[in-house]
Amino acid sequence: DAKTTQPPSMDCAEGRAANLPCNHSTISGNEYVYWYRQIHSQGPQYIIHGLKNNETNEMASLIITEDRKSSTLILPHATLRDTAVYYCIVRVRAAGNKLTFGGGTRVLVKP
Amino acid sequence: DTAVSQTPKYLVTQMGNDKSIKCEQNLGHDTMYWYKQDSKKFLKIMFSYNNKELIINETVPNRFSPKSPDKAHLNLHINSLELGDSAVYFCASSHVPLGISEQYFGPGTRLTVT
Numbered sequence: 231d232a233k234t235t236q237p238p239s240m241d242c243a244e245g246r247a248a249n250l251p252c253n254h255s256t257i258s259g260n261e262y263v264y265w266y267r268q269i270h271s272q273g274p275q276y277i278i279h280g281l282k283n284n285e286t287n288e289m290a291s292l293i294i295t296e297d298r299k300s301s302t303l304i305l306p307h308a309t310l311r312d313t314a315v316y317y318c319i320v321r322v323r324a325a326g327n328k329l330t331f332g333g334g335t336r337v338l339v340k341p
Numbered sequence: 342d343t344a345v346s347q348t349p350k351y352l353v354t355q356m357g358n359d360k361s362i363k364c365e366q367n368l369g370h371d372t373m374y375w376y377k378q379d380s381k382k383f384l385k386i387m388f389s390y391n392n393k394e395l396i397i398n399e400t401v402p403n404r405f406s407p408k409s410p411d412k413a414h415l416n417l418h419i420n421s422l423e424l425g426d427s428a429v430y431f432c433a434s435s436h437v438p439l440g441i442s443e444q445y446f447g448p449g450t451r452l453t454v455t
Contacts (some may be wrong), residue, residue: 273431273446331384
């Protein structure tokens with residue numbers, strides 16, 4: 231699975247958009263980009279995933295660059311409950327569906 | 342209703358003991374997993390089962406033995422517990438073993454070996 235690089239931490243103001251970057255310059259054509267988050271003392275929670283096109287759901291938007299070497303997770307209106315560690319994961323379908331977690335980005339939403 | 346549940350939530354035991362952690366999912370998924378999160382917060386896959394058959398075993402010591410009585414349950418039995426086994430263990434499930442569907446995680450079991 232391709233390696234991802236994320237900033238270790240970032241702060242965000244409550245009510246503002248949070249833009250979380252992820253670099254995956256060695257991503258292969260059949261690898262998907264997944265985002266999960268882990269709120270303190272809880273299990274990881276799926277947020278969104280995509281292959282080439284931008285994706286949006288009720289939680290977030292995922293913007294993938296045209297060359298697919300990086301992506302950005304956007305939380306449109308961050309709340310205090312969005313404080314968590316956010317993980318960007320790229321994964322091949324043939325990898326047995328395991329998720330390989332890196333260090334993630336620790337996001338602190340401040341009032 | 343809880344989608345993926347684990348018992349117990351906390352487990353404190355002494356070195357050398359044998360213990361089990363139970364996991365159940367009511368999502369109708371056919372694939373279940375065990376992940377370990379160590380003190381540095383890194384999450385790593387341990388095992389994956391699809392329809393009661395082992396499909397991933399990530400070089401986990403033989404002291405760890407997963408057991409899947411049916412596709413809704415995946416239990417983790419640990420023999421001869423060691424201090425280094427202290428961690429949070431997460432169970433997860435998904436629908437398609439080689440697909441791209443998201444994984445749903447349980448609340449975790451915090452194991453402390455003294």
